[in-house]
Amino acid sequence: MAETLTVRFRLRAAAAIVGALASLLSHPARCQISPNQANRITSAIGNRIEALTIEGGDLGLAGGRYRIRGSDDDMDMDVSKFSGSGEIGDPRSLGDLNIAWQPRVQGSIGTVDADSHSHSGSRNGVGGQFSTFAIEFGGGARIWLGDQFSLAPTLMGMYGHTSDDSTAAASSQTSQTQTVAAGANTRLGWNENTWTVRPALNIQYAITWNRTIFTLSSDATFFHTEFAGGSNSNMVEGNAGTLANGIDIDIPLRKQLYGHELRTGGYFSRTELLGDLKDGLDTEHVYEIHGRLVLDFLNQFWKVQWLGVGGSYVWGANFSGWTVGADAAFRF
Amino acid sequence: MRASTAVDPLLFAAVILLAGCWTAPVANVRPKGEPRLIQAAIAVESIKSPAIVQSVDIHTRTIVVRSPAEVSATVYKFGTKVSNFDQIKIGDEIQPTVVEELSVYVLDKGKLPGENGGLQTVEPHAKVLTVDSSYRLLTLQYPNGRKETFKVGLDARLAQMEAGDDVVIRTIEAVAVRVRSR
Numbered sequence: 001m002a003e004t005l006t007v008r009f010r011l012r013a014a015a016a017i018v019g020a021l022a023s024l025l026s027h028p029a030r031c032q033i034s035p036n037q038a039n040r041i042t043s044a045i046g047n048r049i050e051a052l053t054i055e056g057g058d059l060g061l062a063g064g065r066y067r068i069r070g071s072d073d074d075m076d077m078d079v080s081k082f083s084g085s086g087e088i089g090d091p092r093s094l095g096d097l098n099i100a101w102q103p104r105v106q107g108s109i110g111t112v113d114a115d116s117h118s119h120s121g122s123r124n125g126v127g128g129q130f131s132t133f134a135i136e137f138g139g140g141a142r143i144w145l146g147d148q149f150s151l152a153p154t155l156m157g158m159y160g161h162t163s164d165d166s167t168a169a170a171s172s173q174t175s176q177t178q179t180v181a182a183g184a185n186t187r188l189g190w191n192e193n194t195w196t197v198r199p200a201l202n203i204q205y206a207i208t209w210n211r212t213i214f215t216l217s218s219d220a221t222f223f224h225t226e227f228a229g230g231s232n233s234n235m236v237e238g239n240a241g242t243l244a245n246g247i248d249i250d251i252p253l254r255k256q257l258y259g260h261e262l263r264t265g266g267y268f269s270r271t272e273l274l275g276d277l278k279d280g281l282d283t284e285h286v287y288e289i290h291g292r293l294v295l296d297f298l299n300q301f302w303k304v305q306w307l308g309v310g311g312s313y314v315w316g317a318n319f320s321g322w323t324v325g326a327d328a329a330f331r332f
Numbered sequence: 333m334r335a336s337t338a339v340d341p342l343l344f345a346a347v348i349l350l351a352g353c354w355t356a357p358v359a360n361v362r363p364k365g366e367p368r369l370i371q372a373a374i375a376v377e378s379i380k381s382p383a384i385v386q387s388v389d390i391h392t393r394t395i396v397v398r399s400p401a402e403v404s405a406t407v408y409k410f411g412t413k414v415s416n417f418d419q420i421k422i423g424d425e426i427q428p429t430v431v432e433e434l435s436v437y438v439l440d441k442g443k444l445p446g447e448n449g450g451l452q453t454v455e456p457h458a459k460v461l462t463v464d465s466s467y468r469l470l471t472l473q474y475p476n477g478r479k480e481t482f483k484v485g486l487d488a489r490l491a492q493m494e495a496g497d498d499v500v501i502r503t504i505e506a507v508a509v510r511v512r513s514r
Contacts, residue, residue, distance in 0.1 A: 091354065098353030144354040211466045252466060254486055261468070261486070298467045299483040305467075 046236045047276045049132075049192050050225050052112050053160030054240065054277060057134020058198070058223075059083035059108035062288070062312065064323040074117050081110030087142045088332055100144040104152055109135045129165040134158055136198065152202040159228070163191035192230035196223050213250040219243070223277070240277035244269050246288075257295060263306060266291035286316045292327045305329040359459035359473040361496040363438045367445060370497065371489045372435040376470075376482040377507070380406075382427045384514075388420055395420060411505045423514050428506040434470070434482070435500040436460065436493055456498035465490040472499055 056063075056079065063081030084107060091100030112132040138156025145151065166189065200221040207214050223240040246269030253262040271286045278284055294308025310327030314320065383399035383406065393410040408428050410417045420426060437444060439454055446452040458472040461479060468488060471481040484490065 091356075093356055098355065100354045100356070146352045146354055149352075208466050213466050250466070256486070296467060299469055299481055 046238065047279050049160075049162045049194065049236045050223070050238055050240055050276050052114070052130065052132040052162050053134045053158065053194055053196065053225065054223055055079060056081070056110040056112040056132040057108055057136045057158045057160055057196075058221075059085055059106055059136070062314075062323070063110055064312075064325060074119070076115045078113045079110065081108060083108030083110070084330075086330070086332055091142075091144050094143075102142045102144075103139065104142050104154060105137075105139040106154055106156060107137045130162065131165055132160060132162040134160040136196070138198065142202075148207055149205050150203075152204070154200050154202070156198040156200070158196040158198060158223075160194040160196065160225075161191065162194070164189050190231045192236055193228040194225050194236050195228045196225040198223055211252050213248075215248040215250070216246075217248070218245045223275075225276075238276040241274035242271050242277065243274065244271040246270070252296070260295040260297055260300065262293065263296050263308075264291070264293050266310070283316045283318055286314060288312055288314045294327055294329075298331060303330045303332050305331040357462045357471075357495060359461040359495055363460075363494050363496040365438050367438050367440040367443065369444065370436040370438065370492050372433075374434040374436070374470075374484055374488050375504075376432050376434055376484060377429055378432050378480065378482065379429050380408075380427060382425050382512075385420055385422050385424045385426055388422060390418070393417060395426070397426060408503070408506045410509070411507050414506060414509055416509060416511060420509070420511055421513070425512040425514055427510040429508040430506050431504040433502045433504060434484075435502070437498045437500070439498045442498075454498065454500060457501045458499045460493055460495055460497040460499060462495065463490050463493050 063079040063083075065076075065078050085104065087102035087104045089102060091102050093100055111134075112130075114128075114130040116128050136156050136158035138154055140152060140154030142150050142152040198221060200219060203218045205216045219242070221242045221244075225236055225238055225240070227236045246267050248265065248267035250265040251263060253264060255262045266289065268289045269287070271288070273284060273286065290310060290312040292308055292310035294306035294310075296306055297304040298306070306327070306329050308327050309324065311322065311324040313322055381399050381401060383397035383402070386396040386398050386405055388395050393412070393414075394407055395410065396405050396407050398405045408430065410428075411431075437454055437456065439456065442453055442455070443451040444454050458474045458480075460470065461473040462471040463469075464471075468484050468486070468490065469481050470484050470488070470490065470493065471479055473479050
């Protein structure tokens with residue numbers, strides 16, 4: 001494969017990550033708590049901030065709209081995200097070696113708005129509004145060891161801002177508990193700034209059979225997050241990671257619409273959640289199956305590879321969800 | 333932090349070995365198989381480089397242009413659907429979109445077996461550099477090293493084409509033009 005210069009933006013639900021937050025918000029809340037409980041809650045809030053920041057700002061996890069129905073509360077989540085990654089130019093030889101490389105750039109920007117409502121009569125239910133903004137950018141290289149096989153080590157940096165938007169009238173015991181746990185601040189509307197470094201490695205093997213492209217990929221990603229200012233210090237610091245393995249199939253249908261060939265396909269992936277992400281979302285892995293129906297614009301309209309619609313079903317141990325949205329890919 | 337799905341180092345090494353080596357695309361290679369015509373009259377569209385109009389013939393709808401990169405002048409015949417043909421004047425800079433037909437051959441030193449057992453000489457204009465059968469992209473390399481990628485139709489026999497095949501290009505007519513008055 002001479003070039004795989006794809007940049008995609010996805011407007012798809014992150015049902016997996018978002019859904020898992022429900023369990024986090026279901027922790028029992030009490031106004032008077034012990035130091036151990038305070039530490040646990042502080043850690044849980046920190047993990048939640050990490051999870052929301054990664055969910056909102058990282059390109060590896062999808063965005064969209066999601067509703068969670070927990071045993072004690074319901075939560076609506078809006079995850080808006082615009083992300084892309086891709087290689088620039090044709091592969092270039094590395095000296096006399098039979099290896100080529102391309103510079104790679106990656107970026108993502110997104111927001112998460114979470115609104116949780118207690119079930120009526122529930123003692124353990126919680127309510128509150130949380131919002132996160134996150135942005136990340138970085139790059140690396142794609143190294144071609146074969147015509148189909150490549151590695152892409154990358155390094156990214158991410159800034160995140162998460163705030164508790166609960167009002168006093170609407171706040172629940174959880175908000176009060178968060179305030180007590182945080183210790184240093186007595187108001188409900190806390191906010192936290194964070195920075196995250198994100199080294200990652202993508203391994204990809206792509207083969208074409210009878211015009212259908214099969215792409216096997218594995219992505220190992222590590223996140224180290226630190227507190228970078230805000231109303232409550234020492235709430236956020238930790239390590240998290242994901243290990244995603246998946247297969248993408250891209251099938252031409254030999255039918256044309258307005259001069260563009262229809263293509264279908266999709267992918268299936270399993271993502272292991274590690275470290276604080278696993279703890280914060282209370283789940284170990286997430287599955288996603290995605291389907292798409294698109295029109296081929298490659299070499300016909302600017303740098304667009306395809307435009308169409310796509311949908312995903314995401315599920316894990318504690319949640320599931322659907323999403324439908326635009327599906328686009330670019331090749332530079 | 334420990335992944336529950338550990339990667340076997342031997343498996344990883346095996347995958348790398350099976351991947352082989354990366355090979356740069358090269359057009360100056362001898363294609364496989366006997367000399368033959370793989371496919372003729374593959375219709376494609378090509379956006380040409382900007383050039384300066386030297387003369388305009390309204391009756392035959394032909395325009396002669398010269399570009400700084402080309403030694404000789406080029407003649408384009410414009411189709412009747414080109415609505416802004418009448419606006420083109422001598423001295424304008426135009427960038428036409430041209431319909432071309434590609435004929436792809438496997439040649440032996442520029443020769444092709446003829447019908448009577450003799451050899452027919454073919455003068456190719458370019459060579460195939462890469463073939464993307466999935467997205468129907470055919471990338472050609474011209475003698476001056478310039479590359480051009482074409483989107484070919486569903487009926488193109490890309491599975492039979494490969495790097496090194498010779499290509500004869502026949503210009504049919506211009507179907508669109510971008511005009512910049514000077």
